[in-house]
Amino acid sequence: MEKRNARVFRNQETTIKAKDAEYIRLKPVGYPLKSTDEEDTPSLTTDDPKLFEAFAKTEWLGESVSKGDYLFDTIMYPDYAFRVEDVKPNPGRITKRTKIYLISPYSSKQTFKVKTKKKISFKDIVGQKEAIEKCMIIAKFLKNRKLMNSEWAPRNILFYGPPGTGKTMTAIALANYVKANFLSIKASELLGVFVGEGAKRIHQLFKEARKKRPTIIFIDELDVIALNRSYQSIRGDVIEVVNALLSEMDGLEDNTGIIVIGATNAEDVLDPAIKSRFEQMIKFSLPTYEERIQILKKYANGSPIPFIVKNWDIIASKTSNWSGRDLKEKIIKNAIHYAVLHNLRVIDDAVLQKILKMSKMESDSINFKHYA
Ligand SMILES: Nc1ncnc2c1ncn2[C@@H]1O[C@H](COP(=O)(O)OP(=O)(O)OP(=O)(O)O)[C@@H](O)[C@H]1O
Numbered sequence: 001m002e003k004r005n006a007r008v009f010r011n012q013e014t015t016i017k018a019k020d021a022e023y024i025r026l027k028p029v030g031y032p033l034k035s036t037d038e039e040d041t042p043s044l045t046t047d048d049p050k051l052f053e054a055f056a057k058t059e060w061l062g063e064s065v066s067k068g069d070y071l072f073d074t075i076m077y078p079d080y081a082f083r084v085e086d087v088k089p090n091p092g093r094i095t096k097r098t099k100i101y102l103i104s105p106y107s108s109k110q111t112f113k114v115k116t117k118k119k120i121s122f123k124d125i126v127g128q129k130e131a132i133e134k135c136m137i138i139a140k141f142l143k144n145r146k147l148m149n150s151e152w153a154p155r156n157i158l159f160y161g162p163p164g165t166g167k168t169m170t171a172i173a174l175a176n177y178v179k180a181n182f183l184s185i186k187a188s189e190l191l192g193v194f195v196g197e198g199a200k201r202i203h204q205l206f207k208e209a210r211k212k213r214p215t216i217i218f219i220d221e222l223d224v225i226a227l228n229r230s231y232q233s234i235r236g237d238v239i240e241v242v243n244a245l246l247s248e249m250d251g252l253e254d255n256t257g258i259i260v261i262g263a264t265n266a267e268d269v270l271d272p273a274i275k276s277r278f279e280q281m282i283k284f285s286l287p288t289y290e291e292r293i294q295i296l297k298k299y300a301n302g303s304p305i306p307f308i309v310k311n312w313d314i315i316a317s318k319t320s321n322w323s324g325r326d327l328k329e330k331i332i333k334n335a336i337h338y339a340v341l342h343n344l345r346v347i348d349d350a351v352l353q354k355i356l357k358m359s360k361m362e363s364d365s366i367n368f369k370h371y372a
């Protein structure tokens with residue numbers, strides 16, 4: 001195979017006599033140059049640390065590096081730079097046996113997102129009566145210090161149900177209602193990072209939550225880390241994150257005024273050890289026929305192009321098993337885009353029928369590809 005010229009910037013040339021490196025940690029730092037009107041530099045991360053290691057070796061095998069040197073990508077993101085944060089020994093030569101870790105872009109201070117700005121309230125949620133009722137109980141506790149400090153206060157709640165049914169929006173609505181801080185993290189962001197990093201982020205998350213209460217910690221995609229052991233080969237990074245989470249949830253530290261809401265589409269495959277930590281399971285369901293009409297009308301009302309529709313029921317009757325997100329994105333949003341493209345001044349029943357047909361064809365072909 002023809003050997004490409006890997007590109008490396010070395011601070012010093014002593015690396016020529018480098019010994020074989022045991023490990024190296026690379027931090028994605030971005031492009032050396034970019035045009036001012038270009039979009040944001042991507043924050044690179046990986047789904048699979050082993051795959052990243054293989055990729056990195058095809059790029060930089062045989063290179064000797066010291067701490068602080070830069071390695072430039074030549075394949076996927078040409079000219080994107082990775083700084084050598086750590087190499088053992090220093091300097092070290094990248095061999096087939098060198099462990100190569102990618103430091104996650106989230107491992108700096110920005111571990112999780114803080115959201116309270118989004119103006120979502122319980123009024124915006126169509127249906128999900130039971131979920132909202134249970135949230136009201138939680139809200140009463142959060143608003144009353146005496147109740148909250150009691151041993152009866154809710155601590156860990158699980159939202160479960162199909163994608164796009166309002167789990168995230170309900171958690172935000174609850175935080176807004178009680179004026180709580182809202183810290184959110186996706187479980188998938190805790191994996192595929194440097195050893196120890198996922199657990200560290202969990203601890204940071206709770207530490208941040210303890211600084212200012214009340215706080216709602218929202219852990220999305222919980223199933224990614226909390227999958228029943230019989231469904232997954234046990235991965236070191238998963239175990240480490242789960243253990244950190246369990247120790248925080250068990251409340252070795254004082255967690256008064258902190259509520260953890262986990263969300264998942266797949267509660268049936270959750271590990272029992274994790275599931276049992278959630279004292280309340282709140283179910284989110286797909287909208288009923290009437291709720292589908294309400295959701296469609298609600299989002300049509302906010303449209304810049306007026307919807308003049310006589311028979312919402314036709315659309316509602318053909319969209320059983322569609323979520324609130326599906327109705328909003330696949331029907332209302334697509335109809336608006338269609339109207340903009342064709343310079344329509346109103347969106348009527350005929351346009352909606354067309355959009356529904358197109359959306360259905362699209363999802364059928366996706367399903368077909370999926371099962372083929
Ligand atoms: N019941 C609902 N009422 C009003 N809007 C809804 C409802 N369900 C979903 N939506 C719309 O769909 C969007 C996506 O919902 P949300 O992100 O809360 O779903 P989710 O259950 O968290 O999905 P996922 O499991 O994929 O994370 C919402 O921002 C909202 O615009």
Ligand SMILES: [Mg+2]
Pocket residue numbers: 167168169220263
């Ligand atoms: Mg969500």
